[in-house]
Amino acid sequence: MAAATHGALVDMRGVTKRYGGVTALDGVDFTVNAGEAVCLAGENGSGKSTLIKILSGVEQPTAGTISINGTKRTNLNPRVSAAAGVMVIFQDFSLFPNMSVAENIAFSTQLGENRRLFDRGHARRLAQSVLERIGVDIALDARVESLPVAHKQLVAICRALASEARLIIMDEPTTALTEREVRSLLAIIRRLKEEGVAVLFVSHKLAEVLEVCEKVFVLRNGKKVAEGPATEFDAASLTRHMTGRDVPEAPPSAVTEGSKTLLEVEHLSKDGAFDDVSFALKAGEVLGVSGLLGSGRTSLAKALFGLVAPDSGAIRLDGEAFALGDPIAAASAGIGYVPEDRLTEGLFLTQSIARNIAVGRLDAHERRGFLDLGALMAEANDWLTRLKVKAPDPQAPVRSLSGGNQQRVALARWLSRAPRVLVLNGPSVGVDVGSKADIHDIIRDLARSGIGVIVISDDLPELLATCHRILVMKAGRVVDEIAGNSVTEDELAHRLAS
Amino acid sequence: MSASNARTSMTATPEFRLAVIAIVVFAMMSILSPDRFLSAQNLTSMAFQFPEFAILALAMTITMMTGGIDLSVVGVANLSAVVAALILTQFASPDMDVQQSLVWLVIAIAAALTVGAAAGLMNGVLVAWFGLPPILATLGSGLVFTGFAVAMTGGSAVMGFPDVVAWLGNERLVGIPVPLIVFALLALGLHIVLTRTSFGLKATMYGANPLAAFFAAIDINRLLIRVYVTAGMFSSVAGLVIMSRANSAKADYGSSYLLLAVLIAVLGGVNPYGGYGRVIGVVLAVLSMQFLSSGLNMLQVSNFARELIWGALLIFVMVVNTRQGPGLASFFRKTKPTG
Numbered sequence: 001m002a003a004a005t006h007g008a009l010v011d012m013r014g015v016t017k018r019y020g021g022v023t024a025l026d027g028v029d030f031t032v033n034a035g036e037a038v039c040l041a042g043e044n045g046s047g048k049s050t051l052i053k054i055l056s057g058v059e060q061p062t063a064g065t066i067s068i069n070g071t072k073r074t075n076l077n078p079r080v081s082a083a084a085g086v087m088v089i090f091q092d093f094s095l096f097p098n099m100s101v102a103e104n105i106a107f108s109t110q111l112g113e114n115r116r117l118f119d120r121g122h123a124r125r126l127a128q129s130v131l132e133r134i135g136v137d138i139a140l141d142a143r144v145e146s147l148p149v150a151h152k153q154l155v156a157i158c159r160a161l162a163s164e165a166r167l168i169i170m171d172e173p174t175t176a177l178t179e180r181e182v183r184s185l186l187a188i189i190r191r192l193k194e195e196g197v198a199v200l201f202v203s204h205k206l207a208e209v210l211e212v213c214e215k216v217f218v219l220r221n222g223k224k225v226a227e228g229p230a231t232e233f234d235a236a237s238l239t240r241h242m243t244g245r246d247v248p249e250a251p252p253s254a255v256t257e258g259s260k261t262l263l264e265v266e267h268l269s270k271d272g273a274f275d276d277v278s279f280a281l282k283a284g285e286v287l288g289v290s291g292l293l294g295s296g297r298t299s300l301a302k303a304l305f306g307l308v309a310p311d312s313g314a315i316r317l318d319g320e321a322f323a324l325g326d327p328i329a330a331a332s333a334g335i336g337y338v339p340e341d342r343l344t345e346g347l348f349l350t351q352s353i354a355r356n357i358a359v360g361r362l363d364a365h366e367r368r369g370f371l372d373l374g375a376l377m378a379e380a381n382d383w384l385t386r387l388k389v390k391a392p393d394p395q396a397p398v399r400s401l402s403g404g405n406q407q408r409v410a411l412a413r414w415l416s417r418a419p420r421v422l423v424l425n426g427p428s429v430g431v432d433v434g435s436k437a438d439i440h441d442i443i444r445d446l447a448r449s450g451i452g453v454i455v456i457s458d459d460l461p462e463l464l465a466t467c468h469r470i471l472v473m474k475a476g477r478v479v480d481e482i483a484g485n486s487v488t489e490d491e492l493a494h495r496l497a498s
Numbered sequence: 499m500s501a502s503n504a505r506t507s508m509t510a511t512p513e514f515r516l517a518v519i520a521i522v523v524f525a526m527m528s529i530l531s532p533d534r535f536l537s538a539q540n541l542t543s544m545a546f547q548f549p550e551f552a553i554l555a556l557a558m559t560i561t562m563m564t565g566g567i568d569l570s571v572v573g574v575a576n577l578s579a580v581v582a583a584l585i586l587t588q589f590a591s592p593d594m595d596v597q598q599s600l601v602w603l604v605i606a607i608a609a610a611l612t613v614g615a616a617a618g619l620m621n622g623v624l625v626a627w628f629g630l631p632p633i634l635a636t637l638g639s640g641l642v643f644t645g646f647a648v649a650m651t652g653g654s655a656v657m658g659f660p661d662v663v664a665w666l667g668n669e670r671l672v673g674i675p676v677p678l679i680v681f682a683l684l685a686l687g688l689h690i691v692l693t694r695t696s697f698g699l700k701a702t703m704y705g706a707n708p709l710a711a712f713f714a715a716i717d718i719n720r721l722l723i724r725v726y727v728t729a730g731m732f733s734s735v736a737g738l739v740i741m742s743r744a745n746s747a748k749a750d751y752g753s754s755y756l757l758l759a760v761l762i763a764v765l766g767g768v769n770p771y772g773g774y775g776r777v778i779g780v781v782l783a784v785l786s787m788q789f790l791s792s793g794l795n796m797l798q799v800s801n802f803a804r805e806l807i808w809g810a811l812l813i814f815v816m817v818v819n820t821r822q823g824p825g826l827a828s829f830f831r832k833t834k835p836t837g
Contacts, residue, residue, distance in 0.1 A: 307713065331715035345713045348706040350773050359703055359714050362696035370694050413714065 008070070009034045009167055009198050010055065010086065015064030017050050022402055024050040026222040027064070032167060035196040037189055037212050039230065041203065042219035043242050043433060048202050051219070052169055056088045057081035069166075082108075085166030091175065091293070093156040097145035102127035104144050105158045130158040133195075134188045149294055150181040157188065167198045174208055175458060176293035179497045186212050210234070220244055221432050235490070239461070243433055249465035251485050252286055252444045259283045262452040263335075263421050265304070268313030273299035274476040277313070281421065281452040286443060288463040288484065289456045290496055291473035298340060300473065301425045301456045305337035306330040317420060331360070336414030340425040340456075342403070346410045349399035353391050354380040356398045357412045383412035387442060404435020411442065421452040428462055440465050460489050460496075472496055512767030512819070516782040523786050527793035534796050542675065546668070548788040549677035550739045551755045552781075555762035556681075556688050557732035559780050560725055562763050563692065564705040565772025566625060566632030568729045570640030572756045574617040575737030576749050577643040578610035582738060583656035583747035585609055590660050599660030610734045617643055618730020622723030647749035657746035667742030677739050684732060689777035691728075701725055705772025754805060761812045762787055764819070 012030040016023070025047045032038050042048045053059040054066070057076035066073050068084040095104050106123035127140055136154055138147070144155060153173065160168050174182050189199050189212050201209050210216070216233045218226040218241040226233075226241040233241075263281040268274065274296035281287050291297045302308040304315065309325025316322075323329040330337075339345035348356055357380040358365065365376045380394050387408040391401060398409055407427070414422060427443065428436040443466045447453055457463055463470050464484060472480035472495060480495055487495070527535045534540060554571045561568040583606075590602035617639070624635035669676050692698035700721050704711040711718055741747045766783035768775030794804055 327712065327715045328717055337713065339713050344707070345709050348703045348710050348773070350706050351703055355699065355703060359700070359711075359716070362699055366696045370690075371696060371699065373694070 008032070009036075009068070011067040012051075012055070013065045013067075015051070015054060015061045015066065017047075017054060017059060018062045023222050025054070025061070025219075028219070028222075028224050030217060030224070032198050032200055032215075034166065034198055035193050036214045037193055037199040037201065037209075039201050039203075039209065039213045039216040039233075040219065041216060041238055041242055043436070046219040046242070046432075047222040048219055049171070050222075052088055052171060052202055055081065055086055055169065057086075082163065085164060086169065087160035087163060087165040087167070088169040088171065089153070089156045089160060089173070091172045093152050095144045095152060095155060095159075098143060100141050100143060101138055101147070101155055102140040104155055105130055105162050108159060109162045126162055127158065130162045133161060134158065134191060136188070149176040150178075150185070153177070153185070154188070161192075161197070165197060167200060168192070169200045169202060172203050173201060174203065177497070178292070179208075179494075182208050182497075210238075218242055239489075243461070245433075245437075249437060249440055249461070251464060252447060252466060252468060255282055255285045255447075255468055259285070259450075262318065263304075264314075264316040264319075266314045266316070268300070268303060268310050268315065270299060270303060270308060270310045272476075273308065274303070274310075274473070277473075277476075277478055279471060279478065281454065283420075283450045283452055284447050285469070286447045286453045286455060286467045286484075288467035288470035289454060289473060290458055290460075290463055290470055292497065293458070295473040296476035297456050297458075297473050298425060299476075301337070301423050301454070304330070304421075304423050304454065305335055307337070331417070334418075334420035336417060336419035336422045338407075338410050338414060338422070338424045338427065340429060342406055342410055342430065347398050347406060350397055352395045353384070353389075353398045353401065353409055354394040356409050357383055357416060360413045360417050379416060380412075383416055387412055387415075388438065402432065402435070404431035404438070407431050407435070407439060408442075411439075415446075419451065421454065422446060423454045423456070425456040426459075427455060427457065427466075428459065436462070458496075460492050464489060464492065513776055513779045513782065516765070516767065516779055516786065520782050520786040520789065523789045523793070527789055527796075530793065531796045535793060540792060540796075544788050544792050545675045545678050546743070547792075548784055549675075549681035550736050550743065550752070551758050552681050552762070552784040553684055553732055553736035553739065554752075554755050554759040555766070555780055555784060556684055556777070557729040557736070558759045558763040559766070559768050559775055559777070560688065560692075560701065560732075561632065561636075561729050562705075562768045562770050563772060563775045564701050564722065564725050565708065565770075566722070566725070567636065567760070567770070568621065568726065568733075569633065569636040569756060570617065570621060570643055571729065571733040571736070571759055572752050573640035573643035573647075574614055574730050574733035575740060575755075576747070576751055577617065577647045577737070578613040578734035579737035579741040579747035579751070580647040580650055580656060580749060581613045582606035582610040583659070583741055584650060586659045586663060587656055592658060592660055594660050596660075596662060599662050602660070603662050607738060610738050611731055614730040614732075614734025614737070615727050616730070617733075618727035619723060621730065622726035625726060626719040626722035644749055651747075651749055653749060655744075655746040655748040659745060663742055664745055665742070667739050667744075677743070680735065680739060684735065685777050685781055688732075692775070692777065697721070697724060702773060702775075705769075705774075707773070757805070757808055757812070758787065761808050761815075764812060765815050767819075769819070770816070 008031050010032045012028065014027045014029065015025055016027050017025040028051065040048055040051065050059065054061050057078045057080055066076060068086065073080065102124045105127040109126065110118060110123065124140055131138060134157065138151055138154065144152060157168065173185065177185065186209065192199060201213065210230050210233060213230040216228060216230050217224060218238065220242060259282050261280050262283045266278050268277045277300060289297050289300060299308050303310050306325050306327040306329060314321050315324060317333050317335065322333040343349065354377055358376045365372050377394065384391055384394060389405045389408045391405060398406060401409065428439050431439065440462065443453055443455065455463065455466055467484040470482045470484055471478045472482065482492065482495065554575065557571050558568060585606040586602060590599050621636050621639050624630045624639065625632050665676065667677055671679055692702065700716055704716060704718060704721055740751055744751065762783045763780060764770055766780035768780065
């Protein structure tokens with residue numbers, strides 16, 4: 001095997017990374033050999049992204065050593081990492097959408113060569129040779145924004161190869177791909193391995209790439225919990241190592257018979273985002289909305305809360321329509337929305353925990369023009385207790401909390417407004433395994449109390465653990481509706497990606 | 499949190515550092531020029547001098563809390579003062595009796611405040627509805643307001659007020675200079691607004707993260723308009739104080755005050771990227787600046803050198819705050835605890 005002859009390409013020893021009080025990586029040893037494909041598995045918040053950031057020089061480790069090609073590197077930065085051949089392909093690919101395929105592939109190489117002028121002919125020749133190397137045919141002059149997702153990914157791979165990548169790190173490479181596209185990606189990975197290029201897959205659902213991998217590493221809560229030859233793992237054992245649980249969570253209890261319809265969405269359309277979406281949500285029901293990246297699930301979620309203005313259609317709550325495209329109208333109608341990206345959209349990181357909870361109820365706490373700070377604090381404390389937030393001091397900035405506790409603060413803000421319908425976009429993204437189960441408990445409790453919940457997620461165990469029904473979106477349309485208790489995880493994965 | 503921890507965190511606040519700076523500057527000036535700096539005459543003259551630009555700094559503060567800025571404060575102050583002055587010269591005269599001239603003074607003050615509110619409304623609409631960057635919107639509107647004032651006056655000073663007008667800027671109430679009282683009331687008011695009202699908390703939180711404010715269903719347009727209207731009205735009060743002290747109004751008074759107001763707000767620990775600021779810090783910064791300014795005056799440092807010192811100080815404070823304190827850099831360093 002190629003691996004045996006080349007020796008370690010990347011070797012990390014005892015790497016630890018702390019952010020304030022949070023340990024994101026804890027004494028991790030990690031090796032990749034040349035020509036090897038490695039799976040780095042872990043749930044959101046397990047420390048995978050931190051490990052990539054350290055390898056690519058974006059973050060410095062708190063402790064530990066990193067060797068690339070047998071040389072110890074103490075001061076990695078993105079330029080040094082790239083020069084050593086470590087290239088990361090992020091989930092969004094970081095391409096220039098308005099530039100051509102050839103320009104995108106050749107751009108960073110030409111920058112690296114310190115040429116003063118962009119050489120068009122040279123760029124085209126370089127791009128062409130790299131495309132041939134992986135055996136794909138994409139028009140060199142096509143603008144990248146016009147390409148389908150799978151082709152964008154190939155362009156990103158080509159760009160890495162053009163810069164003489166020796167290790168290509170792929171962050172969540174399969175979330176936006178159909179099963180057929182995944183298979184053609186795997187064929188390309190096999191070719192790269194034969195050429196001695198190493199590939200690191202980083203993902204929370206890796207079963208589909210196991211067949212091309214030599215090794216598997218599993219991270220959980222910043223620690224390495226399993227490693228070994230890929231042949232020793234399968235989808236079930238990967239999940240078990242990632243979550244640390246043997247049994248899947250119990251599905252939610254059935255919706256009470258005869259409970260009335262709460263939310264009706266009728267023929268909702270938005271050009272380029274979603275098309276003719278209709279569904280109804282009962283009181284006490286948890287509805288999942290899933291689909292690949294780019295299927296329109298996030299736009300739909302935002303449209304429900306007025307963050308995206310639909311072109312046509314109607315949303316009714318208790319039979320009454322409210323103004324679309326206006327979050328304030330949606331909020332006062334009784335809809336709550338917990339966003340996907342807690343750090344930029346959800347929380348006011350520098351502000352106190354109490355303020356983050358109270359921000360939705362400030363007007364309600366005002367008595368004769370002044371805030372009743374006592375009542376405000378009491379309410380915040382009450383929610384911290386009810387949602388079991390481990391917060392030493394409600395006056396501390398919310399950024400001092402761990403991901404799981406931050407997410408509970410975001411939930412508390414909306415729960416304090418007593419919403420009728422709660423839209424949760426990625427409710428457990430970036431939280432640790434324990435908090436994840438707690439958040440799922442909270443979701444099931446909310447449903448039992450009669451709130452209608454919509455969970456937007458691509459985390460299949462999460463959908464199965466919380467949802468009564470799951471809508472599958474593809475290219476902006478709802479293409480499938482699945483009863484939550486009728487499918488296994490594998491069947492659900494298949495129906496999502498087919 | 500233990501008591502010693504609480505104590506260290508208190509001494510680490512920008513306000514504590516400022517209190518130290520204010521005391522150090524005061525002590526330095528007292529040592530360098532004890533008989534003149536510490537004289538009763540100097541102390542009172544300082545108390546009459548600083549309120550006008552201190553009020554402008556308060557106006558700056560509330561816009562900076564939202565991550566914005568108001569570069570039109572001096573323009574608004576002068577336009578409001580010119581409108582008030584024109585009313586006072588057109589309808590009242592120096593030989594009118596006290597009762598009547600008081601009525602006109604009240605009308606003039608109301609008109610000035612209205613002008614300030616309208617100017618602030620214009621800024622707010624530009625920033626909120628049209629989404630212009632505050633720095634450009636208010637830079638432009640400030641020139642427009644100054645232009646209006648020039649057009650109304652032809653560029654010359656408006657003077658010849660009834661005697662009561664001088665009271666606001668030059669008299670004392672129970673021994674305390676009236677401008678100082680006005681400033682103290684406004685500072686206290688702003689402190690209460692920022693810490694004890696829904697409006698103030700929303701403005702602070704919007705400044706901390708505008709996107710999260712949008713996702714939290716805060717009515718951002720209304721919020722920003724209220725912020726700029728408040729800043730406009732504060733500016734018009736400053737304009738009235740200037741008018742009273744100068745006993746005239748002119749389109750280009752106080753042109754050095756803009757830099758000073760920005761400097762004081764930033765020096766006072768207000769985060770120019772929004773989300774943090776305390777009125778007590780601004781008050782301490784005002785005092786430090788006034789001590790420094792009077793001191794330099796006594797040491798016969800030229801006016802030009804003083805502007806140079808203000809500018810250099812502004813850059814220095816920004817650099818220090820960005821490297822530690824609640825600046826942007828430390829914000830990004832600490833943002834992402836998850837993996």
